Amino acid sequence: MKHYYCSTFSKDYVYKGLLLYNSLERFDKDFHFFIICLHEEVKSLLEKISLKNATIITLDDIEKDDAELLLIKESRSDKEYAWTSKASACLYILKRYTEVDHIVWLDGDTFFYSNPDTIFDEWGNYSIMLTEERWREPHKKMGVTNGFYNTGFMGFKRDANALKCLQWFRARLLEWCYDKWENGLWSDQVYVNDWLNRFENVGVIKNMGVNVTPYIIGGSKVDMHDGSIYIDNEELVFFHYYGFKYLDGNEFDLCGYKMNLSDDVIKWLYFPYIHASKEMMELIRGIDNNFYDIKEKGNYFIRNYFNLEINENYTPDRRNICTILSKNYLAKGLALHSSLLQNTSEFNLWILCADNLTYDFLRKANLPNTTLLSLRNIEDKKLFKVRNNRKTNEFCWTLKAPFIQFLLKNNVNLDSILYADGDLFFFKDIKSIYEDWSDHSIYISKLWMNPKSEKMYGSYSAGLIGFKRDKNAFKCLKWWKKNCIKWCYDRIRPGRWSDQKYLDKWPELFSNIRITDNQGINAGPWNIKHLQIVRYENKVYLNNNELIVYHFSGFNILSNNEFDLCSRRRPPKKAVRYIYKNYIAEIKKAIELIQLQDSEFSHNFYLL
Secondary structure (H helix, E strand, C coil), X not given: CCEEEEEEECCCCHHHHHHHHHHHHHXXXXXXXXXXXXXXXXXXXXXXXXXXXXXXXXXXXXXXXXXHHHHCHHHCCHHHHHHHCHHHHHHHHHHHCCCCCEEEEECCCEXXXXXXXHHHHHHCCCCEXXXXXXXXXXXXXXXXXXXXXXXXXXXXXXXXXXXXXXXXXXXXXXXXXXXXXXXXXXXXXXXXXXXXHHCCCEEECCCCCCCECHHHHHCCCEEEECCEEEECCEECCEEECCCCEECCCCEEECCCCCCCXXXXXXXXXXXXXXXXXXXXXXXXXHHCCCCCCCCCHHHCCCCCEEEHHHHHCCXXXXXXXXXXXXXXXXXXXXXXXXXXXXXXXXXXXXXXXXCHHHHHHHXXXXXXXXXXXXXXXXXXXXXXXXXXXXXXXXXXXXXXXXXXXXXXXXXXXXXXXXXECCCEEECCCCHHHHHHHCCCCEEEEECCCCXXXXXXXXXXXXXXXXXXXXXXXXXXXXXXXHHHHHCCCCCXXXXXXXXXXXXXXXXXXXXXXXXXXXXXXXXXXXXXXXXXXXXECCEEEECCEECCEEECCCCEECCCCCEECCCCCCCCHHHHHHHHHHHHHHHHHHHHHHHHHCHHHHHCHHHC
């Protein structure tokens, strides 16, 4: 029995659509695919590729047959128009191709992993076939607003029941089909909610392996046996990669919706799809190098961030450090990067740029061992809401937990990350911190201040914090993030100051925390007066601990050659000679780089 499928491919979706076609070629030995081209460029591309089991149809063809569809075209986005034209496309195929006794609509971001015969066996004599969204109990009400059935798969027979349904569906879609919630509707999907009662002979596929979505798989048991993937003990037939975004071939958004994807799902389902996407993009560019514009990553919110290079080229010795830089911290951030280059052989510095000026400058600078992310990449609705109510430094503090969580969530081989404030500077290989950290989930350092100061500012420093990629660390990050979004200001309040005073509660709330007693780790102007400073064989020691990293809190740049070493207190002479002198030299180099790289930026540098 030949199986007939159809889908609409837009310019953005054509690489996914070709992956879908290839997966059918692998697993369905007798099929035909009707490809509806939303854009003329898609048709031109597909005509240059040998698709022996496909018929290429343009939306122009369907619009000539359905004048009412064409009339509403200008009122819909590309995505909305693809949804709107579903029923029209199915009716067109059933009308024009008499050999087609059924048609299966598939969204272009679906992909087959095994033989689809199980779909057609279960379909049997039903006129119409659907798959459920499978909302779990806490989310049942989502069915009312988002739909109980996923319209990424819809099957229609050539019979009176199915044709009646398609005609009704077409009329509703022409009336309203938008990517928003309005009058109890959303997209094309809510229309399907009552089909089991509205139309006769409608079936719903029970096989868990059919049209599995990121949401469904999040609540299912996932296994792999002999190279095949099983969902709740049923073999995966096809997966629906909704929300997947290809950014630049190295960075991806695995899903544009709130999802918690397990490491196994990322490894078994997303790694292969990412590689297939890269290969398909190369094939398309080989045919038409200008088909896809390079997307500037800085302009996109990335819900489930994934970095292919970090995950594929993992080595236990490569240290991952992250920091947040605003424009007035740029020179300090460059000095931080330089200190890592000088002392640590294998590292990657992740920089979150809190403003466009910083992002644009660092993108041009192309620093080695560095991955840039813009505020736009991580700023969700909650962060956007609080941004305008906080000073720059307060908002950067607020960003710490979300940023670290963002990096650790989906990057399965990013086994740990060390956050460092932009005004830290490393004097020794960072591996010594990791040795001190050992196998603990969380790493923090004492401030070593007097009791009065600790009562105000906290006992531990939020300027240098490490998190392993484990449940305990994620639990801590979630708690910290929630509290910082609620309150994070440069004010002393009972139990609160910035993002830092929250750390005092960690030892009682979370387990497996390493609180270092090494005073050479994250010393700063707040305690340097109370530490014995010794220089021996070009190494600096603080109370007999070798200086590993120093926090230049309060350091201000006044001009190319003028600096306020600390806005709060004067460092001792030995600290100036052995510690600050080295930092000033690096800051000067950073200023020179800024002035050389971007004259417009450096013109206002001291006013930032």
